[in-house]
Structure formats: C-alpha cells, structure tokens
Amino acid sequence: MEWRRLALAGVLALAAAGVSHADVVEVTGWQVNVRQRPSRRAPVIVNLPRGERFELIGRVGAWYHVTLPASGQTGFVHSSLVRVIPGATLGTRGAEPARPGARPAPTSPPPPAAEPTAPAPVTPEPSAPAPAAAAPRPALTPSPAAPRAEVPPPLAEPETRRFDVGAQGGIRWLTAASQSAKALFDGETSDVELGGFVSYAVTRNVFLSATAQVFQKEGERVFVVDAEGPVVPLGHPLKLRLIPAHLVVGYRFHPWPSVAPYLAVGGGVTFYREESTVGGVTESASTTKGMGIAQAGVDFVKRGVLVGVQASWSTVPNAVGTSGVSEVYGENDLGGVCVSVRLGVTF
Numbered sequence: 003m004e005w006r007r008l009a010l011a012g013v014l015a016l017a018a019a020g021v022s023h024a025d026v027v028e029v030t031g032w033q034v035n036v037r038q039r040p041s042r043r044a045p046v047i048v049n050l051p052r053g054e055r056f057e058l059i060g061r062v063g064a065w066y067h068v069t070l071p072a073s074g075q076t077g078f079v080h081s082s083l084v085r086v087i088p089g090a091t092l093g094t095r096g097a098e099p100a101r102p103g104a105r106p107a108p109t110s111p112p113p114p115a116a117e118p119t120a121p122a123p124v125t126p127e128p129s130a131p132a133p134a135a136a137a138p139r140p141a142l143t144p145s146p147a148a149p150r151a152e153v154p155p156p157l158a159e160p161e162t163r164r165f166d167v168g169a170q171g172g173i174r175w176l177t178a179a180s181q182s183a184k185a186l187f188d189g190e191t192s193d194v195e196l197g198g199f200v201s202y203a204v205t206r207n208v209f210l211s212a213t214a215q216v217f218q219k220e221g222e223r224v225f226v227v228d229a230e231g232p233v234v235p236l237g238h239p240l241k242l243r244l245i246p247a248h249l250v251v252g253y254r255f256h257p258w259p260s261v262a263p264y265l266a267v268g269g270g271v272t273f274y275r276e277e278s279t280v281g282g283v284t285e286s287a288s289t290t291k292g293m294g295i296a297q298a299g300v301d302f303v304k305r306g307v308l309v310g311v312q313a314s315w316s317t318v319p320n321a322v323g324t325s326g327v328s329e330v331y332g333e334n335d336l337g338g339v340c341v342s343v344r345l346g347v348t349f
Contacts, residue, residue, distance in 0.1 A: 025058040027068050031083030033206060040065035040078040042256050047077045058086060166201040166211075166301075166308055168346015174217045174244075178317065178335035182328045185233045186240060187221035195340055207254050211266065214247040215340075223278055226330045238280045244336060245273040246316060248295050260304050266297040272318045274336060291321040293337065303348055310344040 029050050037044040040062040048070065059067040065078040066086075174195040176183040183191040197215030204210060223238040248270025254262045275288040299312030316337040323334025 026055050026087045027058045027066055027079065027084045028087055029054045029079075029083065030085050034079055034083045035206070036068070036070065036077040036079050038077060040067075042080075042259070044078070047075060048073075055087075164203045164349065166199070166346050166348050168308060168344055169196075169198045170213075170215075170312065170342040170344040171196045172312075172340055172342030174338055174340040176336065176338045178337040179322065179328060179331075179333040181229070181331040182322070182333050183219075185224050185226060185327050185331075186242070187219055190219075191338075193217060193219040195342070197342075199344065199346070203254075206256070209252050209254060209264075209266075210249065211252060211268075212247075212249050214245070217244040217246075218242070223280075224327060226327055229331050238278050241277045243273075243275045243277075246293060246295075246318075247271055247273075248293060248316075250295060250297060252297065254301075261300065261302055263300040264298070267295070269294045272316075272321065272336065274318075274321055289321065291318050291336070293318045299344070301344070306348050308344065308346040308348050312342045312344055314340045314342070316340070 029052050031052065034050045035046045036048050036050060037046055056071055057069040059069060059076065061067065061081070062078065064081050066081050066084060067076065067078055069076050172195055173192050175192045177191065180191050195215050195217040197213060199211055199213040201209050201211035219242050221240045221242070223236045223240050225234040225236055248268055250266040250268030252264050252266025254264045256262055270293055271290050272293045273288070273290050275286060277284055277286045293316055295314055295316040297312055297314045299310055301308055301310035318336040320334055321336040322328040323332065328334065
C-alpha cells in the first residue's frame with residue numbers, strides 16, 4: 003500500500019535526521035581529576051592523563067559533566083583542563099579528527115522515492131493518514147543541533163602548577179638556645195633571615211621544595227660562672243652565622259582556586275660559623291651539622307605570581323654545648339622558629 007510506504011519513508015527520514023555524533027571532551031591539562039560533583043572538594047573518581055577523551059553530557063558552571071567510556075560512570079571535570087571537540091569520536095588522541103557526516107543512512111529512503119509512480123491508482127481511503135505520518139517531520143529534525151550550540155568555550159583558570167621559584171625573608175628566633183643567645187647578644191634572640199626556594203609539584207597535591215637561608219647576628223663574648231650567676235661582658239666582638247639548607251616533602255590543600263595552604267617536613271644541614279676578635283686578632287670556628295625541619299604556610303597564586311607566608315620550626319642537635327656559655331646553660335641545639343614572607347613566580 004502506498005500510504006505504508008510513505009509512512010516508512012517518513013520514519014527512516016526522521017531516524018536519519020536524528021543521527022548525530024555526541025560532543026567529545028579531550029584532556030589538555032597535565033593531570034586531570036574527574037570528580038563526583040562539580041566542586042574541587044568533591045571525591046575523585048579517576049585521574050586521567052593528557053589526550054584522554056570522554057563524552058560530554060552538559061555543563062554546570064565552570065565544570066563539564068562527562069561520561070567515562072571505560073566504565074560508563076559519569077563525573078565532572080574542570081573546563082580549564084579540557085577542550086570540547088564537537089562531533090568527534092571516542093578512543094582517538096592527538097590531532098582533532100574531521101567532522102563525520104551526520105547522516106550515514108540516506109541509502110534507505112531512496113527506494114520509496116523511486117517507486118511513487120506505481121501506486122498512483124491506489125488512493126481510496128489511505129490518502130487521509132499520509133499527512134499524519136509526515137507531520138512530525140518538521141518538529142523533530144531541528145532538535146539534535148541544539149546541545150552543541152550551547153557549549154561555551156572553556157575557562158582559562160589553571161588547576162595545577164608544577165614549578166615555584168622565588169625569594170623569602172623573615173625573622174628567626176634562636177629558641178632552642180635562648181639563654182645562650184640572650185647572654186651573647188644583649189638579651190636578644192632574633193634577627194633577620196634571608197634566602198630563596200624552588201619547589202616541584204610531583205602531583206597536584208604533593209610537592210618537593212628546596213630552601214637555603216642565611217642568618218647572621220653580632221654580639222660580644224661574655225663570662226658566666228653558672229646558669230644562675232651574672233653575665234660579665236668581656237668586650238670582644240662576636241659574630242654568629244647560620245646557613246640552613248634543607249629539602250622537604252609537602253602536601254598542598256586546595257580550598258579555593260588561588261589559595262593553597264600546605265604542610266611539609268624534611269631535613270638537611272646547617273652550616274655554623276663563629277668569629278671573635280681578641281686583641282686585634284680574629285679567631286673563627288665552623289662546623290656543619292644535620293637538621294630537621296617542619297613547615298606550615300599558605301600561598302596565594304594569581305597569573306603566575308606567588309605571594310605566601312610560612313612558619314617553620316627547625317632542630318640542629320649537638321651543634322654547640324661542649325664549651326663556653328652554651329655548656330654552662332646546657333644548651334646544644336641551634337634550631338629555632340622562623341616566620342617568613344615568600345615572593346616568587348610559578349609555571
């Protein structure tokens with residue numbers, strides 16, 4: 003019957019018009035976390051490398067809702083770390099593929115188009131249903147193009163930084179040998195400390211950081227009989243220099259896009275040098291001792307510039323205490339507390 007052929011042709015045409023390739027999201031960042039919800043605090047479902055592809059479902063703010071091809075799970079990825087490839091196919095990486103033809107089945111509709119001349123005499127009652135089969139055609143065909151038009155370009159907000167390089171300066175307190183420091187430096191235990199740092203992000207959260215600093219303080223030699231007795235100045239200038247150099251491993255938190263608190267622990271060495279002048283003759287003694295260190299701080303990063311504040315506690319055991327004032331007070335550690343301001347660049 004002619005009306006059946008026309009109805010079948012209409013259905014095939016609608017099916018062919020509805021065939022389209024879903025938009026594909028490709029990973030462009032160095033390392034990307036797919037999360038359960040559109041939030042940096044949400045649990046991570048899987049970690050994907052550069053070039054991985056998955057199907058785009060939609061967008062929620064700065065996040066893309068995607069389907070993972072391997073497991074079929076859905077999750078969210080930050081739009082700054084991927085690019086949208088309209089009409090691409092899954093499973094290929096690297097260069098962007100050519101956009102495939104959206105209607106591979108036009109071979110089915112042509113047979114009905116070639117035979118309309120034969121059933122011309124058969125038009126009694128089926129002629130009425132024919133318009134009903136063709137009516138849905140204009141209402142359904144435009145809908146597949148709508149989702150691709152709504153996908154906006156990705157944001158330019160980086161989620162991971164790999165290298166930090168900069169300088170830092172602050173105040174160090176010789177808290178581990180405070181009595182000896184007060185006797186030698188007229189009641190003071192602190193002074194300025196300057197240095198530099200470089201760090202490398204092993205992952206988005208874990209990092210390694212190397213730091214070297216210089217602390218120098220001037221005073222005079224004193225004579226102390228016992229820990230409870232008076233301090234007698236001898237009038238001989240004294241200069242103390244500490245150069246701590248250490249490597250730490252740390253963990254960064256990411257509560258907000260540009261703010262990263264962190265904790266770190268590690269160790270290294272401290273170069274210790276003491277100079278004094280007696281009767282116009284300068285004498286010096288130096289040694290190098292192992293050290294341990296713990297750090298806590300917070301970095302603010304914006305457009306490649308880093309500004310941060312850091313507090314650290316260090317210990318340098320068995321560095322002094324064998325003679326002089328430190329022996330009298332029973333102090334052998336040159337460690338202490340330091341609070342520094344950091345300024346650097348990231349890339």
